[in-house]
Amino acid sequence: DTEVTQTPKHLVMGMTNKKSLKCEQHMGHRAMYWYKQKAKKPPELMFVYSYEKLSINESVPSRFSPECPNSSLLNLHLHALQPEDSALYLCASSQGQGNPPGGEAFFGQGTRLTVV
């Protein structure tokens, strides 16, 4: 199984809503990532979890709150988002150890988020 599964595939939420994005992998990877991607732009790193601990937060606003309940799951909790937060949110995982850095990263299909 070399899949990273993200749910939901599409999400429309209001600016006062609270929602969560979910990501799951069963490859035994110990690093998991959240990226944000706007149309025609490269993915931008948001958070990295390494061995279930938050290792990188790229100065992401607090309205985005990541959570790693266990080594297979990664959540992104959303609250009070703005329309400019509309984007494709990608989850990825990699071996997270050794050489090369992170190893090959596998990406999910993404959640297409629209904030209205």
Add this chain to the structure above:
Amino acid sequence: GESVGLHLPTLSVQEGDNSIINCAYSNSASDYFIWYKQESGKGPQFIIDIRSNMDKRQGQRVTVLLNKTVKHLSLQIAATQPGDSAVYFCAEARYGNNRLAFGKGNQVVVIP
């Protein structure tokens, strides 16, 4: 916000021809470089990687070249097929952290 009329650099290539996609990277301390392919509606997919102590690596129908002197990376696709139509991103990373940074994408359009 996004610029109106923003376009990706686009390479149009005839089916069967070879494609070359270029990438300039900024961090001379990067140890590891990767090419990803992203098809419409999908997440990025790993194609090939290369370590900074190498200058060439070959895979199936793909070759990556690394020129550290000018901080330039290229991806060559042999005998381009319609299924190769996608956006291609280069990415770089350093040993010791998991911060994978993506460069700007290049759109490849294969003409049957």
